[in-house]
Amino acid sequence: MRYLITGGAGFIGSHLCEALLDSGHAVYVLDDETTGSRANLSHLFTNRELRFIPGSIADEKILARLVGTVHHVIHLAAAVGVKYILDHPLQSILTNVVGTEKVLQACREFEKPLFLASTSEVYGLQTHAPLRETDYSVIGATSVSRWSYACSKALDEFMALAFHNQGAFPVTIARFFNTVGPRQSPAYGMVMPRLVDQAIRNEAMTVYGDGSQSRTFTHVKDCVHAVMGLLAHPEAAGEVYNIGGTEEVSILELAKRVKTLSESQSEIKLVPYSEVYNRNFEDMPRRVPDISKLEKTIQFHPQYSLDEIIRDVISDRKRRSALN
Numbered sequence: 001m002r003y004l005i006t007g008g009a010g011f012i013g014s015h016l017c018e019a020l021l022d023s024g025h026a027v028y029v030l031d032d033e034t035t036g037s038r039a040n041l042s043h044l045f046t047n048r049e050l051r052f053i054p055g056s057i058a059d060e061k062i063l064a065r066l067v068g069t070v071h072h073v074i075h076l077a078a079a080v081g082v083k084y085i086l087d088h089p090l091q092s093i094l095t096n097v098v099g100t101e102k103v104l105q106a107c108r109e110f111e112k113p114l115f116l117a118s119t120s121e122v123y124g125l126q127t128h129a130p131l132r133e134t135d136y137s138v139i140g141a142t143s144v145s146r147w148s149y150a151c152s153k154a155l156d157e158f159m160a161l162a163f164h165n166q167g168a169f170p171v172t173i174a175r176f177f178n179t180v181g182p183r184q185s186p187a188y189g190m191v192m193p194r195l196v197d198q199a200i201r202n203e204a205m206t207v208y209g210d211g212s213q214s215r216t217f218t219h220v221k222d223c224v225h226a227v228m229g230l231l232a233h234p235e236a237a238g239e240v241y242n243i244g245g246t247e248e249v250s251i252l253e254l255a256k257r258v259k260t261l262s263e264s265q266s267e268i269k270l271v272p273y274s275e276v277y278n279r280n281f282e283d284m285p286r287r288v289p290d291i292s293k294l295e296k297t298i299q300f301h302p303q304y305s306l307d308e309i310i311r312d313v314i315s316d317r318k319r320r321s322a323l324n
């Protein structure tokens, strides 16, 4: 099969490219390198089944050319990272809403199946655990810019499901929960590569707020494994799936584990949100996925423990800092 991955030069996209090529598929990557980089794919460029097309999902002509020639579209291109979204609020909304609409229109024109990457952020301020796909989104006020990301991705889901339900083309949606691993950049605010870099350099490790907020991290290889399973499963069309891990951890506990596993001398410093983001910032107190739907559909179970995930990130960040 020939796949188009929008945003395929990003962190998750590059791992997915690898897996698809390893399985004998051909892959076209469309990426404008806003947050992704072709360097993420450089080790794959000798593979003749990979084609990198620099460009944006806002470009309808490129989209038509590419969507018309592939069998399946995987839409990962989106604004990513809390820091990036707060720094570029309008562009993030436009990328996620207008850009996605263009991808959906191209899928409709050429009747191509679509895999849409969404996010656990759509659950917003929900605090109960674990979160099921049918749970409500609890989104904060529009004056708090962060929530525009959840709203824009929720709108993507609504639009995609509407196309699916009209019979235009099949759509499968997955909500990624804090996917981390090798090649993830610390530049857009993600906690794992940031804490690991700080620990390796023996700098203060910055835990925002009181550190009691929790997340459930997913190794990118587990995430990609789940995506591959859903792609191979036509019954997944029309459905929404959580893709996530199983080990909930508070951010303070995460910092302690990173410190121990990297044998760092760093101090762990609590930093008020107001010193990092603007006064209007709101964080999510808790985020734990219910992955039973995914387990039932594709017999998925995450393979990487939290400690294994942290170790992988430590060795990746060490290798990169040695290269620089």
Ligand code: UDP
Binding pocket: 081, 082, 178, 189, 190, 191, 192, 194, 195, 206, 207, 208, 209, 213, 215, 251, 283, 284
């Ligand atoms: N965070 C932190 N220190 C950092 C970066 C992030 O304590 O240097 C916190 C952040 O406030 C949030 C959690 O770590 O509570 C996860 O942040 P991330 O941006 O990785 O993911 P998301 O908030 O989207 O789940």
